[in-house]
Amino acid sequence: FVLDPDPDAPCKDVSSKFFIGDITDFDTVYNFGQNVDVITIEIENVNADALEKLQQEGKQVFPQPDCIRMIQDKSKQKAFFRDHNFPTSDFIIINNKNEIAENIDFLPCFQKLSRAGYDGKGVVKIENSNDISKGFDTHSVLEKLVDIQKEIAILVARNIHGEVSVFDVVEMVFHKENNLLDYLMCPSGLPNEIMEEASSLAMAIINKMEMVGILAVEMFLTKDGKILVNELAPRPHNSGHHTINASFTSQYEQHLRAIFGLPLGSTKSIMPSAMINLLGETGYNGIAKYVGLEEILKIEGVFVHLYGKKFTKPHRKMGHVTILDENPLILRQKLNKVKDKIKVIATT
């Protein structure tokens, strides 16, 4: 049973029962929950109060509502990292724009909305006092700029028996323009000790939260070699799409194993992989058309995942492509070829 606000959501054809409704509305979520025994989420921007009530009334809700609530609020996430000594960039939690001016010594920084930020939205860079007018006048986090060497992510799962398992660290490369993930590489190519540190950190975080389900932990590797936790996502995540084809267990299967109390599956990579997001090209709005599809389908180890969204718009996530190859150099060549060939435009 799936609840989604979009009547044309891709999940509608692959669910036993499809409910259309606002997932941020208390009654909608609460009533939906009456139909099922176990409830999970695919996006954290959901009514956590309704989930908490369902949990109190005996439904199994994973990830647990308190975990969702903490992650929904960037200021709470940052406070959680600080309270438990998980390394993260320096920050100040503020209530309004005036408090930016009061912390002028803290600039340059990013200001991030405490709530409702998503995929690069709700973030503004405040370089100096001239930028304060661009700032948000609401509860938010000021985050010190970090000298980033690489952005990495790691998926970790914990089942209801407390078993924990991490996937391989991935390197994420973001679009400069839209701040969305452009592609990822797995393995990350980082030294083993860095990968082990990242894995230990991810396991420590999920254990401290006592969360059940899959958790994506996004991190920065700084230019001076330090790992800082950036943010968490308590659900299958863009940084794990490659696991569908490239790991013995996919992030989706791992999440289901975790919440159903099954043993967690092997997270070992079957082969080195890359994953590219298929984003709607700028300048195109309308019925989606995939240019170059036939060409990339000819390449061995290329797995095309289209989400079945009818309409494209600039930067909309329309699908992803996973690429497998034993040879990292050939993997990189295939990646470049796929990036070059496939475009999501609109029919005229």
Added chain:
Amino acid sequence: FVLDPDPDAPCKDVSSKFFIGDITDFDTVYNFGQNVDVITIEIENVNADALEKLQQEGKQVFPQPDCIRMIQDKSKQKAFFRDHNFPTSDFIIINNKNEIAENIDFLPCFQKLSRAGYDGKGVVKIENSNDISKGFDTHSVLEKLVDIQKEIAILVARNIHGEVSVFDVVEMVFHKENNLLDYLMCPSGLPNEIMEEASSLAMAIINKMEMVGILAVEMFLTKDGKILVNELAPRPHNSGHHTINASFTSQYEQHLRAIFGLPLGSTKSIMPSAMINLLGETGYNGIAKYVGLEEILKIEGVFVHLYGKKFTKPHRKMGHVTILDENPLILRQKLNKVKDKIKVIATT
């Protein structure tokens, strides 16, 4: 859009529109076909006349109705093999039981119904004149017994542009009791020249048929090293279930690529694999229960596919398990462990 006679068919929750109806009935199939542009099948026991009419009226029907019709009738299949010099066991086509007695010199043999045989049903062994009374009194094929060393199968696909591609040869091991596939191994472990001969044969067959779609070719390797074609299935087949996890392209994706005119995908194996059918245990009828599931889910490289059928009965195909391992010895150990642990019984 899917048409299936069973209101609880597993496909009902993974289709945009689900139609319940008799796939052997002309009107049902013809009317269903009006809703769609491209029609394919998942079982060959379907009304081919309706498909032919749909094809004549401009619908795309793959595999083509004449291919389905030939394969539906074992006597036509055997005649096709003979007419085109594809090696197959000696046979005689008969119309009734009396003709068994007329061919007493041909015994011992198997008698196979020309039509409606499936999964080992519709087959009887006629050793000598005493067995004639057990024979079918209808149109059928008498097939000479073959000294079988191994049973093998090969999947071959052909797209609408005539591009052809074969998967790796698999060895199939059948249950002695129920004649259903017990497990398969890929690669087969046969010498290269045998595998190449089998591949060439499969390609020659699909080319001669000019069939579009995926075709399973079951073959015997005789004790004196000859390959004989046993029978064809013009659809995704039990001998190809391992491809979901073990090949760069699954048999299902390959079939869709073929009928949509897309380039065929790489059929290379990602890793050696075994596949076990999960059959309902004898002695159990009722709501299915999977014993040993948690234990096998702990094994790396074990992929469990349950078909979501509510009821089990003896020998019913309830699912399958694919096992991957680089090391053939460990693969065999995992196979034995999975076979030993997992059982489909019924709740009391």
